Amino acid sequence: MTPPATRAPMAGESPRPLLAVRGVSKHFAVGGGIWGRAGSVVRALDDVSFEVPHGITVGLVGESGCGKTTMGHTIMGGLSADGGEIVFDDPELGPVDIAHADSKLRRHVRLNMQMVFQDPNSSLNPRMALVDLVAEPLVINRLLPRAAIRPRVAELLEQVGLSPRYMDRYPHALSGGQRQRVVMARALAMNPKLVVADEPISALDVSIQAQTLNLMKDLQAEHRLTYLFIAHDLSVVNYFADETVVMYLGRVVETGPTRPMFKAPLHPYTAALLNSVPQLGRGKRVGKRAPEGEVPSAANPPSGCHFHPRCPYAQPICTTDVPALRTIAPGRQARCHFAGDLPLAASAPTPTQEAKSP
Amino acid sequence: MQQAQSSPLIAVDDLVVEFHTEGGVVRAVNGVSFAIPRGGTLALIGESGCGKSVTSLALLNLVRPPGRITGGTITYTDAEGRALQTTDWKPNSERMRKFRGADVAMIFQEPMTSFDPLFTVGEQIVETLHAHLPHIGRGKARDIAIEMLRKVRLPNPETLVDRYPHQLSGGMRQRVMIAMALCCGPRLLIADEPTTALDVTTESQILDLLRQLQGEMEMAVLFITHDLAVASEIANEIAVMYLGYVVESGATDDVLGNPSHPYTRALLASIPKLDDEPGGRLNAVRGMVPTPDEMPSGCPFHTRCDAFMPGLCDRRMPRLYPCGDGHQARCFLVDPELERLRP
Numbered sequence: 001m002t003p004p005a006t007r008a009p010m011a012g013e014s015p016r017p018l019l020a021v022r023g024v025s026k027h028f029a030v031g032g033g034i035w036g037r038a039g040s041v042v043r044a045l046d047d048v049s050f051e052v053p054h055g056i057t058v059g060l061v062g063e064s065g066c067g068k069t070t071m072g073h074t075i076m077g078g079l080s081a082d083g084g085e086i087v088f089d090d091p092e093l094g095p096v097d098i099a100h101a102d103s104k105l106r107r108h109v110r111l112n113m114q115m116v117f118q119d120p121n122s123s124l125n126p127r128m129a130l131v132d133l134v135a136e137p138l139v140i141n142r143l144l145p146r147a148a149i150r151p152r153v154a155e156l157l158e159q160v161g162l163s164p165r166y167m168d169r170y171p172h173a174l175s176g177g178q179r180q181r182v183v184m185a186r187a188l189a190m191n192p193k194l195v196v197a198d199e200p201i202s203a204l205d206v207s208i209q210a211q212t213l214n215l216m217k218d219l220q221a222e223h224r225l226t227y228l229f230i231a232h233d234l235s236v237v238n239y240f241a242d243e244t245v246v247m248y249l250g251r252v253v254e255t256g257p258t259r260p261m262f263k264a265p266l267h268p269y270t271a272a273l274l275n276s277v278p279q280l281g282r283g284k285r286v287g288k289r290a291p292e293g294e295v296p297s298a299a300n301p302p303s304g305c306h307f308h309p310r311c312p313y314a315q316p317i318c319t320t321d322v323p324a325l326r327t328i329a330p331g332r333q334a335r336c337h338f339a340g341d342l343p344l345a346a347s348a349p350t351p352t353q354e355a356k357s358p
Numbered sequence: 359m360q361q362a363q364s365s366p367l368i369a370v371d372d373l374v375v376e377f378h379t380e381g382g383v384v385r386a387v388n389g390v391s392f393a394i395p396r397g398g399t400l401a402l403i404g405e406s407g408c409g410k411s412v413t414s415l416a417l418l419n420l421v422r423p424p425g426r427i428t429g430g431t432i433t434y435t436d437a438e439g440r441a442l443q444t445t446d447w448k449p450n451s452e453r454m455r456k457f458r459g460a461d462v463a464m465i466f467q468e469p470m471t472s473f474d475p476l477f478t479v480g481e482q483i484v485e486t487l488h489a490h491l492p493h494i495g496r497g498k499a500r501d502i503a504i505e506m507l508r509k510v511r512l513p514n515p516e517t518l519v520d521r522y523p524h525q526l527s528g529g530m531r532q533r534v535m536i537a538m539a540l541c542c543g544p545r546l547l548i549a550d551e552p553t554t555a556l557d558v559t560t561e562s563q564i565l566d567l568l569r570q571l572q573g574e575m576e577m578a579v580l581f582i583t584h585d586l587a588v589a590s591e592i593a594n595e596i597a598v599m600y601l602g603y604v605v606e607s608g609a610t611d612d613v614l615g616n617p618s619h620p621y622t623r624a625l626l627a628s629i630p631k632l633d634d635e636p637g638g639r640l641n642a643v644r645g646m647v648p649t650p651d652e653m654p655s656g657c658p659f660h661t662r663c664d665a666f667m668p669g670l671c672d673r674r675m676p677r678l679y680p681c682g683d684g685h686q687a688r689c690f691l692v693d694p695e696l697e698r699l700r701p
Contacts, residue, residue, distance in 0.1 A: 063557035064528075175646050205405040206584055210628035210642035217639065232558060235587075237638065239630030262632065275630055276562035278587035280614060285569050285591045290562035294529055 003331065016089050017051035018194055018226050019075065024048045024084035024099070026067075026074055031301055042298045044070040044251040049325065052194070057220065057227040059241030059258065061234060061273070062294055066247040068230045072196045075228070076115050077106060088113070091193065106348070111141065112300070114187035118199035125173040131167040134186045141190070156185040159222070161215060177208035181215065195236035198230045213240055234277050238262050246270050249298055249306040252325055256332030264344065266334035269307045271344040305336065313342050365435045365656040366393035367578050368417065368462075368546055374429035375412050375421055384650040386412045386425065388602035393593075394546065394578045401581040401593035401610070403625075406615035409584045409602040409646055414548045417580070418458050434461065437545070460490045463539035467551040469531035473523040480509075480519035483538050490542045506537040509574075511567060529560035533567065540575065547572075563591055570659045586625060590614050595684075597623050601648065604678070608685030620663045627670045657689070665691055669701030 012202065026045040030164040044067045052058045053120055058230055060068045073079045075086055077098065086099045096109050114137075116124045124133055134153045138144045144152055154164035160181040180200065187195055192289050201209040202217070213236065219225060229235050237244055237258065246254040254267040265271040274292040296302055302309050308318040317337055325335045336342075371676075375387035386496060387409045394400045402410040415421050416492035417432060426676045434457070447454040466472050473482060494502075500519065503598035510533040522529055532552060539547060549568065553561035569592065572579055573612040583589050589596055590610055597607040598621065606619040617623045627641040645662045648654055654661050660671035670690055690696055 063559060088467050177646055205647070206586075206625060207405060207628055207643035208646060210630075210640040213630070214639050214642055233631045234558070235632045235634075238632050239634055260633070273558060274632065276559045278561070278565070278585065278591050279632055280590050280626070280629075282591065284564060284594075284610075290566050291559050292525055295557070350550065 016095060018054045018089050019052040019228070020085070020087040020095075021051070021071070022049050022077070022085040022087065024071075024074060024081045024086060026070055026079060027082050039287045040299045043250045043301070044298065045074065045081070047246070048250070048252050050245045050255050052226060052228055053243075054089075055220075055224050055226055056242040057229050057243040059237035059239055060228060060245035060247065061232060061237050061244060061274075062228045063232065065298055066297055066355055067250040067298075069198055069245050070245070072115065072198050072228065072230050076113060076196055077110055088194070102328070104354060112193040114190060114192040114195050116180075116183050116187050116197040116200045119202075119203045120173070120183050123183055124179060126171055127170070127172055129168050129210060130182055131163075133171070133182060134189055137186060139187045143190075148278070151160055152189070153185075156188055157182075159188065159219065160185045176204050177210075177211060180204060180208075180212055184215065184219065188223065191223070194226045194228065196228045199232065200229075201236065202231070202233070209236070216240075234262070234274060235279075249296065249301050250285055251306060251335060252333075253307065253336070254332075254334045255325075256329075260329075261332065266328050266332060266339045266342075266344070267307075267336045268342060268344065270334075272310070313338060323353070365439075367396045367398075369393040369436055370417070370430065371433070373407070373413065373427070375416050375425055376428045377427070378424045381651050384603050385653075386650065389417065389430070390597075390599070390602075390604050391430075392597050392604065392607060394580060394595075396545070397572070397578055397580045398595065399572065399581060399593045400595045400597060401583060401587050401589035402582060402597050402599060403586060404599035405584055405647055406599070407580075407650065408599040409601050410701070411550055413599070414550055414582055415463070417444075417523060417546075417548060418462060418464060419444060419447065419454050419523065420458075423473040431630075436461070443620065450525045457495045459486065459544070460542045461544055462546045462548060463542070463544035464548040464550065465532075465535050465539050465552050467554050468554075469528070469535045469579060470523060472535055473531070475523055478520050478522055479534050480504075483507075483519075483534075483541055486538050487541055502541060503537075505593070507534065509540070509571070510534070510537045528556055529563060532556060532560075532564055534586065536564075536571070537691065540571065540577075543575065544577060546578045546580065548580045548582070550588050551584070552581075553588065553614070554583070554585070561588075568592065586614065586629060595614050598625075601650070601653065603658055603688060605659065605689070606685075606687040607678075608682060611684050612685040616682070616685075618681045618685070619659075619689045620665050620691070621659045622687075624662075665689075670699055673701075674699075 024045055025047055028042045028044055030040055030042055048071060062068050070259060074081050081099045085097045087095045087097050090096050090109050098106050098109050117166050131153045134156055138149060153167060157164050162181050202211060229241050241258050244258045245252055248269050253306045254270045265274060276290055291310050303319045304320050305323050308314040323335050323337045325333050327333050328340045371391050372386055373390045377384045377386055388643055390413055392400060404410045421427060429443060434442045434444050436442055444457060448681050480500060480503045483506060484499040487499045487502060504515045504519050505591050507518055512518055512533050553564050581592055595612045596610050599603045604629050606613055606622045619624055624643040628643055630640060643662055648661060656672040656674055657676055676688050676690045677684040678688045680686050681692045690699055693699060
């Protein structure tokens with residue numbers, strides 16, 4: 001894979017992004033009651049914008065409650081956006097705003113998008129054999145004649161590294177890593193362009209995580225897949241994602257190519273996240289390393305910049321004015337009044353004592 | 359007192375825990391030995407099913423039927439310097455109950471399942487206190503509870519003490535659980551994946567807190583985790599487990615900086631690191647952990663090992679060979695007389 005910084009559009013690749021999310025918001029009403037009393041509103045997504053170029057992996061990171069899963073569901077159509085555009089570059093129709101398209105068009109476009117979830121156990125019906133599980137999207141969309149289904153499932157299982165002999169087994173006979181492979185096979189059944197993977201490896205053991213990530217990389221190369229990779233583990237995102245979108249309390253706080261961002265973050269929250277990640281070879285913890293405070297409630301977020309109560313660089317303006325997502329460097333944006341002017345630490349481990357990395 | 363300084367706080371020697379199931383006897387813990395010095399931190403590392411949690415439950419004699427401790431000893435040195443064999447005590451005995459909570463406390467991965475949702479945080483801490491100090495008055499117990507909440511750096515402990523668990527965030531609940539575990543002043547804290555369910559900034563805060571409290575209370579910690587990076591930041595010593603065996607142990611810097619067992623090496627190579635250059639493939643460990651009923655013969659790791667020597671590793675079980683000061687690995691490659699062993 002070419003490094004994202006030097007990535008040029010390949011021959012035949014359209015310069016348009018595969019997916020463009022523009023100013024999307026999603027509000028949930030909480031509280032209130034049957035008498036129509038005004039409850040509070042949770043802005044799960046607040047003016048979210050980012051792009052997913054063709055054929056690469058974009059990581060969507062943040063802590064629980066930041067809206068990353070809501071974003072994934074909104075793209076997939078499980079939730080409808082309250083505002084903004086979600087433009088998908090359909091191979092036949094060109095760019096289509098799926099947030100405002102009619103249901104027939106939306107259905108057509110969505111055949112090119114698939115989702116993979118965190119827990120393979122809860123996404124596989126225990127009473128269906130693998131062949132039925134993997135073939136289900138083909139059957140529902142009436143894409144293949146009955147006779148062609150078993151050969152196609154065998155092919156899909158082989159692509160994800162499972163023996164077609166397993167076809168008539170049930171999910172309980174498989175390990176967690178194998179189940180996640182079945183989920184991948186099912187996602188591939190429709191030949192999607194975009195795969196939205198929501199924490200696909202979080203529920204797996206350490207040694208199986210690496211196998212699954214390698215598989216996803218191989219499949220990406222073979223099928224020219226584009227991934228939107230929703231994750232909380234920044235080490236995995238660093239390895240896997242070419243570009244990264246960082247969210248905090250429903251807002252995008254920073255976007256850009258992963259490696260430059262992790263080396264020199266522009267937003268204090270990105271820096272705080274990177275600093276919190278436990279790392280090998282950094283030596284033992286001394287003193288305090290974690291940022292102050294907790295993620296505030298999304299129902300009652302702080303005024304101005306959401307991060308200001310925890311930000312070591314907060315100024316009076318941060319408590320009153322919401323910063324805009326500004327372009328700070330080519331391809332890099334940050335939602336901070338002082339982005340580019342702050343002495344934010346790089347993620348590289350500071351060598352303490354002797355070098356300890358294996 | 360002289361003796362007390364030299365002997366470890368808790369010493370596990372050749373511990374065996376077996377589960378008698380319909381499919382036969384499964385040895386979840388197989389001859390595990392380690393010692394934790396006063397105030398020290400040992401991390402038990404391994405993937406699911408390696409026996410790390412069962413080992414920690416065995417320390418408290420909490421292994422439930424069909425599981426049973428069938429071999430080995432656990433020796434605890436109490437504050438007066440007496441060496442006590444906790445494995446001699448019956449799981450339900452008064453002595454064992456006193457030992458749990460007062461001498462050794464435990465915190466778990468998911469704080470929500472460890473609380474009773476019907477009682478306030480304060481009532482639950484008071485209940486723990488009363489179990490070990492029955493003569494303490496209610497007012498005094500409440501004061502201690504508030505003091506403990508302050509100690510784990512929770513804001514406004516006077517109001518928090520009357521909150522219910524569901525009113526707290528995940529990080530706050532984990533702090534309350536730590537407060538509850540520490541309220542009787544244990545000398546060993548067993549922390550079973552205490553940060554796995556938490557967000558990364560919260561995880562970092564809890565790790566900071568544990569280190570600070572450990573220093574303040576002169577408490578030893580047995581830290582159980584699957585995360586090598588977390589272990590590297592918190593532990594003095596590490597024991598890596600695989601299928602019920604300790605495969606490598608030693609000082610953290612030695613084990614992670616100079617891994618001698620192929621499993622430790624494979625684990626270290628398979629995790630993505632924050633300072634990795636992106637691209638390329640991860641060096642995944644081949645295959646998967648065998649299920650306990652299909653335990654491999656010989657070395658338990660030979661089915662996935664890159665250095666597998668046919669005729670040796672699948673026939674004979676390697677012992678723990680020393681490979682440095684206090685550093686040992688269960689692998690024939692470390693045996694200085696390897697050439698004579700080769701078939």
